[in-house]
Amino acid sequence: MAIFDIDLDTLRQRTSMKWTRFAPDVLPMWVAEMDVVPSPGVTRALQHAVEIGDLGYPGYESLPRAFRAFAADTWGLSLTQRQVMPCADVVSGMAVLVEAFTDPGSSIVVNPPIYPPFRSSGGVGGRALVEAAMTPEGRLDLEALAEAFALPEVTGYLLCNPHNPHGTVHTADELAAVAQLARQHQVLVISDEIHGALVAPGVTFTSYLAVPGSESGFVVTSASKAFNLAALKAGLLIAGSELVDALWQLPYEVRAGSSHLGLLLQAAGLDEDRDWLAQLNAEIAANKVLLASLLPEVGLSYTPSDGTYLAWVDAAPLGFEDAATSLRERGKVAFNPGTDYAASHGQWIRINLATSPEIIREAVRRIGHARA
Ligand SMILES: Cc1ncc(COP(=O)(O)O)c(C=O)c1O
Incomplete structure (x- = not known):
């Protein structure tokens, strides 16, 4: 079974920052928490x-x-x-x-x-x-x-x-x-x-x-x-x-x-849990490849990075001044705003990929809705 095989209904029961900052109709892909159950040794x-x-x-x-x-x-x-x-x-x-x-x-x-x-x-x-x-x-x-x-x-x-x-x-x-x-x-x-x-x-x-x-x-x-x-x-x-x-x-x-x-x-x-960690890293790498394959459908691009489960994406082609706010309000998907990382990067977003491939697909669909 995949480590990231965890469904949205279970995740929505969580009360941590990731799951409570925004309204329940917003898909949270922001703060660096992972959508996993604890590893076996933990x-x-x-x-x-x-x-x-x-x-x-x-x-x-x-x-x-x-x-x-x-x-x-x-x-x-x-x-x-x-x-x-x-x-x-x-x-x-x-x-x-x-x-x-x-x-x-x-x-x-x-x-x-x-x-x-x-x-x-x-x-x-x-x-x-x-x-x-x-x-x-x-x-x-x-x-x-x-x-x-x-x-x-x-x-x-x-x-x-x-x-x-x-x-x-x-x-x-x-x-x-x-x-x-x-x-x-x-x-x-x-x-x-x-x-x-x-x-x-x-x-x-x-x-x-x-x-x-x-x-x-x-x-x-x-x-x-x-x-x-x-x-x-x-x-x-x-x-x-x-x-x-x-x-x-x-x-x-x-x-x-x-x-x-x-x-x-x-x-x-x-x-x-070193085997679990190895599997986790393999699933994160696969999620990066998935994101890279999906983003062109909404006019964006991404090259998988070597480290972290985060993707740093230039959302300027969407045409929003403040990409993260527009995507959250129009597409109901929450990413970290680029301005949190550098004042000049309002058109960038940080995407948290420590989640299931299905949730990543849904996030990209929501970017598409926001753009339409
Ligand atoms: C680079 C970096 N440092 C520190 C932290 C937070 O670490 P801590 O919770 O131990 O303060 C994060 C969390 O995402 C991080 O990405």
Whole structure:
């Protein structure tokens, strides 16, 4: 049975953000929640925790241990125990690092179009943002980054690896170039790798901490995206080898923001559900191919990306100023508006493809109705 084989009536019983933000006649294809039931190991771990009343304060060790094993087995990335510390979630973890390790009044570099909370995390504590836009092909613009890093006020850089919204998986060469620039200009790199486990079959994900020169950077990550566990708070701060002591100087509250069940269930997924994850990635890749084959029927186009379950689509051919609002009002289908990712991208939409092929077909039909 397909992982995304889940019907709309069941989904509509959900009370999470995706299913309650808009009226019931709107098909929600926006926020990054997946239309899946929990993976088998996660389900067993949750049932067991409830059966034995394992609902106390976090033990803290489960997720760091499971993530280190997963990173070693999957990416050949070896991390020591002291490099990895729990935190509440990725967005607040990035803000904690910016606040703790960059100067107040300095500036932080981001790459628009970019997942919106990068602006709030980077701008934390009054830091200004410097934009080094992605290239038109959706890749890191290393020249723009070099220029931005050379600015005297720049002290930090929030990297999205893989990149949301494009789904670009950065190469080891690109990341090594970033690390070299960061060293040269003494810029702290904070790499958000929450989508790292969500790459198409055959595609290699490279963690920032795997490339030479990255020893003075951080990764912030979580298995909540891969196993759809945003309901239960847990994430990880991972320090490059030169920052391990600095990591453990962060206040205890940082760890205490994680929940016991969040840590436990993400660990169960990483330990026990790797086959499920492989199938999930295959189904996401197939959904991207399906979207690419359907969009020309409504005058749009899309090239499948290597990472994430998100599709970044130029909806300008539809002729709407604000594509997402018009599609929602006229077609009853909700996508994330491009302006959330870059002010200039009102005609773009981000489509969440972590759903059934039938729902993707229905979404494209609704784009067609909106256009008519
Ligand atoms: C790139 C990226 N970072 C962070 C998050 C949110 O992570 P968290 O819920 O752990 O704060 C998302 C959610 O979609 C995301 O796409």
